[in-house]
Amino acid sequence: xxxxxxxxxxxxxxxxxxxxxxxxxxxxxxxxxxxxxxxxxxxxxxxxxxxxxxxxxxxxxxxxxxxxxxxxxxxxxxxxxxxxxxxxxxxxxxxxxxxxxxxxxxxxxxxxxxxxxxxxxxxxxxxxxxxxxxxxxxxxxxxxxxxxxxxxxxxxxxxxxxxxxxxxxxxxxxxxxxxxxxxxxxxxxxxxxxxxxxxxxxxxxxxxxxxxxxxxxxxxxxxxxxxxxxxxxxxxxxxxxxxxxxxxxxxxxxxxxxxxxxxxxxxxxxxxxxxxxxxxxxxxxxxxxxxxxxxxxxxxxxxxxxxxxxxxxxxxxxxxxxxxxxxxx
Amino acid sequence: xxxxxxxxxxxxxxxxxxxxxxxxxxxxxxxxxxxxxxxxxxxxxxxxxxxxxxxxxxxxxxxxxxxxxxxxxxxxxxxxxxxxxxxxxxxxxxxxxxxxxxxxxxxxxxxxxxxxxxxxxxxxxxxxxxxxxxxxxxxxxxxxxxxxxxxxxxxxxxxxxxxxxxxxxxxxxxxxxxxxxxxxxxxxxxxxxxxxxxxxxxxxxxxxxxxxxxxxxxxxxxxxxxxxxxxxxxxxxxxxxxxxxxxxxxxxxxxxxxxxxxxxxxxxxxxxxxxxxxxxxxxxxxxxxxxxxxxxxxxxxxxxxxxxxxxxxxxxxxxxxxxxxxxxxxxxxxxxxxxxxxxxxxxxxxxxxxxxxxxxxxxxxxxxxxxxxxxxxxxxxxxxxxxxxxxxxxxxxxxxxxxxxxxxxxxxxxxxxxxxxxxxxxxxxxxxxxxxxxxxxxxxxxxxxxxxxxxxxxxxxxxxxxxxxxxxxxxxxxxxxxxxxxxxxxxxxxxxxxxxx
Amino acid sequence: xxxxxxxxxxxxxxxxxxxxxxxxxxxxxxxxxxxxxxxxxxxxxxxxxxxxxxxxxxxxxxxxxxxxxxxxxxxxxxxxxxxxxxxxxxxxxxxxxxxxxxxxxxxxxxxxxxxxxx
Numbered sequence: 037x038x039x040x041x042x043x044x045x046x047x048x049x050x051x052x053x054x055x056x057x058x059x060x061x062x063x064x065x066x067x068x069x070x071x072x073x074x075x076x077x078x079x080x081x082x083x084x085x086x087x088x089x090x091x092x093x094x095x096x097x098x099x100x101x102x103x104x105x106x107x108x109x110x111x112x113x114x115x116x117x118x119x120x121x122x123x124x125x126x127x128x129x130x131x132x133x134x135x136x137x138x139x140x141x142x143x144x145x146x147x148x149x150x151x152x153x154x155x156x157x158x159x160x161x162x163x164x165x166x167x168x169x170x171x172x173x174x175x176x177x178x179x180x181x182x183x184x185x186x187x188x189x190x191x192x193x194x195x196x197x198x199x200x201x202x203x204x205x206x207x208x209x210x211x212x213x214x215x216x217x218x219x220x221x222x223x224x225x226x227x228x229x230x231x232x233x234x235x236x237x238x239x240x241x242x243x244x245x246x247x248x249x250x251x252x253x254x255x256x257x258x259x260x261x262x263x264x265x266x267x268x269x270x271x272x273x274x275x276x277x278x279x280x281x282x283x284x285x286x287x288x289x290x291x292x293x294x295x296x297x298x299x300x301x302x303x304x305x306x307x308x309x310x311x312x313x314x315x316x317x318x319x320x321x322x323x324x325x326x327x328x329x330x331x332x333x334x335x336x337x338x339x340x341x342x343x344x345x346x347x348x349x350x351x352x353x354x355x356x357x358x359x360x361x362x363x364x365x
Numbered sequence: 366x367x368x369x370x371x372x373x374x375x376x377x378x379x380x381x382x383x384x385x386x387x388x389x390x391x392x393x394x395x396x397x398x399x400x401x402x403x404x405x406x407x408x409x410x411x412x413x414x415x416x417x418x419x420x421x422x423x424x425x426x427x428x429x430x431x432x433x434x435x436x437x438x439x440x441x442x443x444x445x446x447x448x449x450x451x452x453x454x455x456x457x458x459x460x461x462x463x464x465x466x467x468x469x470x471x472x473x474x475x476x477x478x479x480x481x482x483x484x485x486x487x488x489x490x491x492x493x494x495x496x497x498x499x500x501x502x503x504x505x506x507x508x509x510x511x512x513x514x515x516x517x518x519x520x521x522x523x524x525x526x527x528x529x530x531x532x533x534x535x536x537x538x539x540x541x542x543x544x545x546x547x548x549x550x551x552x553x554x555x556x557x558x559x560x561x562x563x564x565x566x567x568x569x570x571x572x573x574x575x576x577x578x579x580x581x582x583x584x585x586x587x588x589x590x591x592x593x594x595x596x597x598x599x600x601x602x603x604x605x606x607x608x609x610x611x612x613x614x615x616x617x618x619x620x621x622x623x624x625x626x627x628x629x630x631x632x633x634x635x636x637x638x639x640x641x642x643x644x645x646x647x648x649x650x651x652x653x654x655x656x657x658x659x660x661x662x663x664x665x666x667x668x669x670x671x672x673x674x675x676x677x678x679x680x681x682x683x684x685x686x687x688x689x690x691x692x693x694x695x696x697x698x699x700x701x702x703x704x705x706x707x708x709x710x711x712x713x714x715x716x717x718x719x720x721x722x723x724x725x726x727x728x729x730x731x732x733x734x735x736x737x738x739x740x741x742x743x744x745x746x747x748x749x750x751x752x753x754x755x756x757x758x759x760x761x762x763x764x765x766x767x768x769x770x771x772x773x774x775x776x777x778x779x780x781x782x783x784x785x786x787x788x789x790x791x792x793x794x795x796x797x798x799x800x801x802x803x804x805x806x807x808x809x810x811x812x813x814x815x816x817x818x819x820x821x822x823x824x825x826x827x828x829x830x831x832x833x834x835x836x837x838x839x840x841x842x843x844x845x846x847x848x849x850x851x852x853x854x855x856x857x858x859x860x861x862x863x864x865x866x
Numbered sequence: 867x868x869x870x871x872x873x874x875x876x877x878x879x880x881x882x883x884x885x886x887x888x889x890x891x892x893x894x895x896x897x898x899x900x901x902x903x904x905x906x907x908x909x910x911x912x913x914x915x916x917x918x919x920x921x922x923x924x925x926x927x928x929x930x931x932x933x934x935x936x937x938x939x940x941x942x943x944x945x946x947x948x949x950x951x952x953x954x955x956x957x958x959x960x961x962x963x964x965x966x967x968x969x970x971x972x973x974x975x976x977x978x979x980x981x982x983x984x
Contacts, residue, residue: 073905076910083937085945088914100903141892148920151551158940160436173925188382192486196516201957201961204958296390299386359961527965545948
């Protein structure tokens with residue numbers, strides 16, 4: 037039964053992807069991309085990756101769609117010329133396809149518990165997490181502690197993107213900056229004129245915030261954690277900005293707070309890492325944070341997840357405001 | 366300090382990484398440059414400290430979070446990483462020290478904290494790649510350095526920087542994603558992400574098709590990042606329109622870090638295990654290397670923009686580095702690694718000279734620079750010294766690595782003779798394109814254009830000149846006292862080749 | 867099960883190449899970024915497919931489960947990271963595209979090249 041559903045979903049994915057590439061209307065393409073993200077998130081869920089599914093839904097379908105719409109509002113909605121060098125591109129793509137398909141042979145069977153990928157490192161995580169960290173969600177344990185350095189890097193990737201967009205969109209405009217009147221498209225940003233979305237939106241915002249906080253603090257037990265929470269909380273504020281207007285959101289949470297969140301989260305994570313060195317162990321070793329190593333690990337994970345949540349919220353909202361501010365200017 | 370000594374591999378990354386966000390909060394904003402330079406100098410000091418340790422025969426291994434490999438992420442600094450760490454942190458520090466005046470004129474003060482923060486992130490990302498011993502961790506830090514690089518290049522005042530950086534972003538993302546696919550396939554077949562562990566475990570599944578495809582994806586993805594011909598198309602414009610200090614920083618080190626990962630992966634993980642992989646590696650890369658040398662040099666011959674000329678020369682120099690590696694001998698690989706170091710010296714100094722020129726001339730076309738050497742003799746003399754090193758004139762660093770490259774090629778018999786011919790032709794073309802600069806700057810009649818109405822152009826700022834000359838003299842110093850880089854390169858080559866069957 | 871596994875893999879290939887085609891062949895910069903998103907999503911599917919163990923459940927270890935069989939947590943962790951890297955790249959790319967529109971008045975690649983050639 038699940039197999040049939042999987043095949044159905046995967047086929048839908050391919051159809052959506054083809055639709056995205058074929059359409060010349062970028063607004064349609066972005067909406068289809070959001071649907072694509074939701075479909076792939078359901079697929080991840082079927083494949084037992086609940087954390088990934090939650091993240092993909094929040095980031096791919098939510099934040100990414102909003103950012104694309106924000107950018108479309110600042111550029112234009114239609115592709116003028118579709119493709120160039122079509123046959124050359126097709127040839128390159130076709131040859132690459134053949135290479136990748138070649139790898140199909142000798143691949144371990146799907147779902148085989150004896151496949152090499154499920155040996156060696158992965159069982160160790162499943163076996164040792166209860167002993168060393170004692171939290172139910174192994175994904176959070178690996179993300180926060182065993183491979184916590186990757187996650188630190190990831191926070192800094194987000195941070196880099198944040199300062200990058202702020203840097204780019206703080207440039208003065210010159211040259212062909214003026215936009216012909218009439219091309220300006222308000223559909224991306226602002227629902228203030230519509231009653232029903234506004235009422236529903238206002239009702240939803242507190243619930244999304246609440247859910248975000250739940251996901252933040254429940255990540256050790258169920259699917260969730262700083263990234264998902266950060267994306268959800270940012271989404272709640274973005275929704276508020278869409279229904280109530282940019283200015284009121286910025287009045288509630290000014291840019292200087294967002295900067296502080298962005299920087300503070302990254303520094304909190306780093307400080308937890310350095311505390312490991314200060315207390316006589318290695319960078320990012322949380323077991324020395326408390327008298328009992330297991331309690332130390334749990335404390336460390338809660339702290340770094342908070343750091344992750346702060347930076348992600350601050351950065352995503354800053355990026356959104358940067359796009360929206362450019363629109364008003 | 367002995368307590369911190371063990372933590373050096375982590376601190377190498379963490380120091381610039383954590384100072385980067387602090388820059389944004391720092392007030393007054395003018396302090397951002399000073400803080401970034403201090404952080405970069407600290408990173409350089411850490412790299413020097415570790416190089417001293419490596420030369421003493423020490424190998425730095427560090428288990429992050431106290432979790433041992435392969436379960437946790439491991440850092441590893443050996444002679445190969447130490448060599449590259451010196452290049453990266455040194456280039457960043459010199460470019461920052463020399464670049465204050467130039468960057469002040471290119472980036473508005475209110476945007477400077479963001480810019481310097483991105484600079485430190487790029488530095489931390491590159492350093493993170495060099496110390497990582499974990500395939501996925503390399504991907505994460507590659508993305509930090511790439512995203513930060515896009516920001517830095519986009520800081521260029523010319524609007525053409527924007528399409529250039531967009532192309533750079535697309536090609537960089539495709540390269541990184543290819544690498545990620547390759548790592549995924551290897552992980553699927555081995556169940557591990559640690560490079561050393563992969564080397565052991567890949568043995569059982571070595572000649573299976575997913576591993577072969579993975580080797581292809583990883584090589585192509587990293588070749589994109591390293592601007593290996595013909596995947597170099599993002600490089601010339603990105604280097605040309607970036608802020609001048611950024612060009613100096615990246616021209617010295619950015620593509621070399623991708624080459625580092627390419628060599629590490631191919632030599633350590635794949636060579637020993639895939640049947641005939643070393644021949645395939647050589648058979649694919651050698652022709653590309655030869656083409657890169659000939660094509661890059663030939664385009665540089667006809668290029669009139671000074672920065673773009675040097676950027677195409679970089680495409681050719683990547684060819685020399687690959688050529689040495691594709692010889693698959695200790696002599697060849699060590700010549701290749703030595704050339705990474707020496708080319709960084711030469712090209713870094715050349716771009717510093719370009720930065721100095723750009724403080725006085727707004728157009729960097731050769732015809733606009735006519736007679737400029739008479740107004741800025743110190744700057745142009747330094748440019749000539751670095752240029753001689755790029756050509757490979759005896760007495761400069763560039764000569765040493767080309768000498769070893771030729772010696773290694775001659776061991777290969779008839780093929781070697783042909784390769785030597787390519788090296789000689791490439792060097793002759795370098796003579797010509799460097800001569801074009803000299804000819805324009807010294808011998809052409811002074812241009813009375815808008816930049817220089819009354820012949821009032823002065824020498825570049827003293828601080829910038831001092832750093833420029835430091836870099837230029839380093840080319841001479843390492844052309845005579847070759848000990849340090851040669852020792853590191855040879856040790857690294859022996860360790861890389863030790864993985865071959 | 868074999869067929870389902872192959873189907874997953876083929877869908878990965880098709881999505882990957884659809885995205886790749888959009889990046890290479892499309893002229894509009896925003897469309898290229900949409901292609902990049904597709905391209906990256908395909909890789910997510912590759913990793914998550916390999917993490918699945920048939921009959922397994924999500925790797926959340928709860929006491930009292932009899933003979934539990936869990937799917938592999940590691941690829942999931944890697945993809946959590948990769949998703950965040952993906953959105954960061956997209957955001958930065960969109961920022962650059964917006965600046966290009968401001969400076970050149972267009973986001974079509976060939977028009978930008980023409981303007982630069984002038």
